[in-house]
Amino acid sequence: MLGRVPMYHVRSLDEVVDLVEASAGEKVIISDVDNTLVPRDARFEEFGRVANAAIDQLEASPSVARVIALTNGPERSVSRMVSRGNKPWTSRRRLGLRRSRTPIVVVGDQVLTDGLLAWRLGATYVHLVIDDQGETPRQATMRRIGRIVRGALFRPVATGGCTHSEQPS
Numbered sequence: 001m002l003g004r005v006p007m008y009h010v011r012s013l014d015e016v017v018d019l020v021e022a023s024a025g026e027k028v029i030i031s032d033v034d035n036t037l038v039p040r041d042a043r044f045e046e047f048g049r050v051a052n053a054a055i056d057q058l059e060a061s062p063s064v065a066r067v068i069a070l071t072n073g074p075e076r077s078v079s080r081m082v083s084r085g086n087k088p089w090t091s092r093r094r095l096g097l098r099r100s101r102t103p104i105v106v107v108g109d110q111v112l113t114d115g116l117l118a119w120r121l122g123a124t125y126v127h128l129v130i131d132d133q134g135e136t137p138r139q140a141t142m143r144r145i146g147r148i149v150r151g152a153l154f155r156p157v158a159t160g161g162c163t164h165s166e167q168p169s
């Protein structure tokens, strides 16, 4: 059984970068896309531009070794995105991280998919929700259940950087 992993709450991509840069060493970032990097109501034409700009911003950080944009959604216009990602069950092998020792930071808006993936990987979880108003009933229900279970999976961390690097045993 894994222990709890750290969970941070942030409100913007800038805060994600600050957090990742607050501790020494490079990290692999696995980021959700919908409602994390791209607003939920983004039109199809702007989706690719916003997603690519967000991935560029993360990759520009000297503390970021690699960015994996991972969505459970269908293929869209962004070739750098891993689609139909099967979160939270995605394996290290599928992500090309089977032998990697680099600490992982998972960024996402849903505890039940993104958060649980972070927990499975022994990663730090950074909770970023662009917009939690006017969600679909399914998304809202997932978010409510996520709030109930998160105490079992995560240690809330108020400030400081992502120094956590433990690997699942």
Ligand SMILES: [Mg+2]
Residues within 6 Å of the ligand: 032, 033, 034, 035, 036, 108, 109, 110
């Ligand atoms: Mg999402």
